[in-house]
Amino acid sequence: RKEVEQDPGPFNVPEGATVAFNCTYSNSASQSFFWYRQDCRKEPKLLMSVYSSGNEDGRFTAQLNRASQYISLLIRDSKLSDSATYLCVVPNSGNTPLVFGKGTRLSVIA
Amino acid sequence: SQTIHQWPATLVQPVGSPLSLECTVEGTSNPNLYWYRQAAGRGLQLLFYSVGIGQISSEVPQNLSASRPQDRQFILSSKKLLLSDSGFYLCAWNSAGGIQYFGAGTRLSVL
Numbered sequence: 680r681k682e683v684e685q686d687p688g689p690f691n692v693p694e695g696a697t698v699a700f701n702c703t704y705s706n707s708a709s710q711s712f713f714w715y716r717q718d719c720r721k722e723p724k725l726l727m728s729v730y731s732s733g734n735e736d737g738r739f740t741a742q743l744n745r746a747s748q749y750i751s752l753l754i755r756d757s758k759l760s761d762s763a764t765y766l767c768v769v770p771n772s773g774n775t776p777l778v779f780g781k782g783t784r785l786s787v788i789a
Numbered sequence: 790s791q792t793i794h795q796w797p798a799t800l801v802q803p804v805g806s807p808l809s810l811e812c813t814v815e816g817t818s819n820p821n822l823y824w825y826r827q828a829a830g831r832g833l834q835l836l837f838y839s840v841g842i843g844q845i846s847s848e849v850p851q852n853l854s855a856s857r858p859q860d861r862q863f864i865l866s867s868k869k870l871l872l873s874d875s876g877f878y879l880c881a882w883n884s885a886g887g888i889q890y891f892g893a894g895t896r897l898s899v900l
Contacts, residue, residue: 781832
């Protein structure tokens with residue numbers, strides 16, 4: 680299994696839809712996880728941190744399944760402004776603490 | 790609050806020319822610093838990281854090098870650019886909570 684794997688998409692969804700992305704990771708010792716958002720031609724920015732079983736922030740919900748080693752991101756009531764690439768990020772060891780997935784591209788369509 | 794600065798924002802360089810990209814962090818001391826590259830439509834590739842002044846770890850062999858002359862300054866260099874060096878270069882630092890924060894990036898085109 681690769682360190683971090685994501686479905687690259689693209690996910691094309693209409694406004695108002697609910698969409699979910701999954702991410703699998705290989706390091707079973709990982710304790711904290713992150714979802715980053717990257718807009719086209721911009722730097723990645725932190726969207727959510729996940730330290731236990733899950734985290735919710737408005738329309739966004741992140742869930743962690745340690746037994747199956749996957750993290751999910753759920754977006755409810757999608758907005759046009761949610762269109763971006765979503766990166767799953769998992770801790771590594773030592774001083775290279777984060778491993779970034781290649782990202783899942785989301786396009787929300789009017 | 791902490792901020793991270795990268796410059797220039799865009800750069801067009803001929804093949805074989807040298808490169809110097811600079812990154813500085815404000816509002817924190819002795820941060821772990823990172824250089825990433827993102828090729829068009831691809832994921833982030835870690836190039837170098839540094840845990841302190843003069844300490845550089847290289848993740849991939851290539852014609853790039855990095856230096857950390859001061860605590861909050863991280864420089865990415867090349868003596869002779871290749872076409873394959875084109876990409877989006879991002880500098881990042883790590884917070885105590887393990888979160889990485891990125892600079893705005895430099896978009897390099899080697900022609």
